[in-house]
Amino acid sequence: MSVAAKEPRSPSAWAEIGVPRLFAIGGIVVLALALQSTILSYATILGVIPQLVLVVVLCLAFTDGERVGLVAGFFGGFLQDLQLPEGSIVGLYALVYTLIGYAIGVMREYTPAESVWTPVITIAGASAIVEFSYAGLSIILGQQWIGLATTAKVVGLVVLYNTLLTPLVFPVVKKVADRYRPERVHRW
Amino acid sequence: MYRRSGRGRLLLLVFLALSIIIITLDFRQNEGGPLERAKDISVTIVAPIQRGLTTVFRPVGDFFASIAELGGLRTENERLKARLDAAESEVRNARALENDYESLARLNDLEQPWTAMETVTASIQANVSSNYRWARVIDKGRDDGVRPDMAVVNADGLVGKIVRPVTEHTATVLLLIDPRGAAGARIAARRDTGKIQGTGENDRLSLELIGSNSDVFEGDEVVTSGYNEGIFPPSIPIGVVDEVIGDVRAPEHTIIVDPFVNFNELDFVLVLTESGQSIAERGGRG
Numbered sequence A: 001m002s003v004a005a006k007e008p009r010s011p012s013a014w015a016e017i018g019v020p021r022l023f024a025i026g027g028i029v030v031l032a033l034a035l036q037s038t039i040l041s042y043a044t045i046l047g048v049i050p051q052l053v054l055v056v057v058l059c060l061a062f063t064d065g066e067r068v069g070l071v072a073g074f075f076g077g078f079l080q081d082l083q084l085p086e087g088s089i090v091g092l093y094a095l096v097y098t099l100i101g102y103a104i105g106v107m108r109e110y111t112p113a114e115s116v117w118t119p120v121i122t123i124a125g126a127s128a129i130v131e132f133s134y135a136g137l138s139i140i141l142g143q144q145w146i147g148l149a150t151t152a153k154v155v156g157l158v159v160l161y162n163t164l165l166t167p168l169v170f171p172v173v174k175k176v177a178d179r180y181r182p183e184r185v186h187r188w
Numbered sequence B: 001m002y003r004r005s006g007r008g009r010l011l012l013l014v015f016l017a018l019s020i021i022i023i024t025l026d027f028r029q030n031e032g033g034p035l036e037r038a039k040d041i042s043v044t045i046v047a048p049i050q051r052g053l054t055t056v057f058r059p060v061g062d063f064f065a066s067i068a069e070l071g072g073l074r075t076e077n078e079r080l081k082a083r084l085d086a087a088e089s090e091v092r093n094a095r096a097l098e099n100d101y102e103s104l105a106r107l108n109d110l111e112q113p114w115t116a117m118e119t120v121t122a123s124i125q126a127n128v129s130s131n132y133r134w135a136r137v138i139d140k141g142r143d144d145g146v147r148p149d150m151a152v153v154n155a156d157g158l159v160g161k162i163v164r165p166v167t168e169h170t171a172t173v174l175l176l177i178d179p180r181g182a183a184g185a186r187i188a189a190r191r192d193t194g195k196i197q198g199t200g201e202n203d204r205l206s207l208e209l210i211g212s213n214s215d216v217f218e219g220d221e222v223v224t225s226g227y228n229e230g231i232f233p234p235s236i237p238i239g240v241v242d243e244v245i246g247d248v249r250a251p252e253h254t255i256i257v258d259p260f261v262n263f264n265e266l267d268f269v270l271v272l273t274e275s276g277q278s279i280a281e282r283g284g285r286g
Helices: A010-017 A019-038 A052-065 A065-081 A090-109 A117-140 A148-180 B002-006 B007-026 B036-110 B277-286
Strands: B119-128 B136-137 B153-154 B157-163 B169-176 B183-187 B195-199 B205-209 B221-224 B237-245 B254-259 B268-272
Touching: A019 A052, A019 A065, A019 A148, A019 B036, A019 B119, A052 A065, A052 A090, A052 A117, A052 A148, A052 B221, A065 A090, A065 B007, A065 B036, A090 A117, A090 B007, A117 A148, B007 B036, B036 B119, B036 B136, B136 B268, B183 B237
Parallel strands: B157 B237
Antiparallel strands: B119 B136, B119 B268, B136 B169, B153 B157, B153 B268, B157 B169, B183 B195, B183 B221, B195 B205, B205 B254, B221 B237, B237 B254
16 A cells, blocks of 8 residues: 555644644754753763764654654754854754654664663664764765774764763653653553 | 554655755855855854853863862962063063064065964854864854954964854854864974874874975974965964874875864964955965
8 A cells, every 4th residue: 555645744744743842852952952062072082072962863763753753853963964164064964863763763663662771772773873874974975084993983982972871861851752742642 | 553654754755855955055055055044043043052051061160170279279379470470571571572573574574473463362162073073163253353264273372263154153163183174384493384184183183294305303393384275374383293104205294293282171262363364365465
């Protein structure tokens, strides 16, 4: 059956997300970006900055599914793209975060529901995929690269950081997401 | 089972297409394009929050440090007062010399030294580095006369240059350690010039000299050469030579330079508002 064709267009998608929740999600993402570029950037190891925006996007995808995940991913990534100095490719974080937000949202249905470790492990894996994709796409799109050693260092430390941040961020995101969820029918 | 069948595939396609359109726009965009405006807007939204967080949290770091130093404060105070007196008289002498120099320079048609340039003091408001780019946002912008390509220094030496996005009240500083943060440089004691470039690491810059015929040694000081890149004034300290890899007389060589500036602990910087495009223009005429 041609599901995609029959699926109602954006109105239903927006209705599922809901306007108050859109603002709540927007608020969390902007705050995450501000924290990432101030307080968290003082707490770097070997110059690698924790990617809080990514953690928030992944947590949202985990609590609220693929639609919210991909929309939050797009806006979070785009906002992060826009902050970077000139010469970075604008839209690349948006692309990668959209994909991972969607992927995690779909995947969560196949993971053990009530385990504390599920989001932590999922987000660690997703962080590695995101960092490698970002690096790979940058090279493909002709960005000057600083070498495999640096990329490996960055990926390793980002995974470590994001894993440490998840237990702190997840409950906060879940609380906000639960509060602004328009209907609670689909909780499982 | 609406949710299971739909999976938001359409929504995914819409936002993927949007991302790809943005990337395409970024590749084609000229100055003042729609993305440029989007950047300004996003910086304007996030900047106040960043400023707030920085003002609230930076003193906390200092606070704990100062508890530990409380005992030494009185003697420190005395010592600083004495130093301030000395410094003030030095400043008076320097100002007199500066005036002399400026009139001589004007007579002899010399370039203005960077130490005599107009500056804007700015405080670092946010770190907008990704893990592959190195940049900071400062709290001075277009309204304060800050423009792209201006040189940024601190007390230790060259920090980097201003790049877009520059808004009314903020600007972005591309740090010298960014792989794209290049500057024309030379060994201070000699005339050999070349190009210095970031490596993405805090304590390593890479210098390549062009047509050098003298040796370079560890500990040699490196300064900006001026005019090579068209935007930095000459003789701003950059760092010292740490290691020389290969023969500097051959085209294939790398000189590792340890920068004077501690890029981990940037608090205040000076923007040289008479550098950048105005130097490039003067260079073009001369």
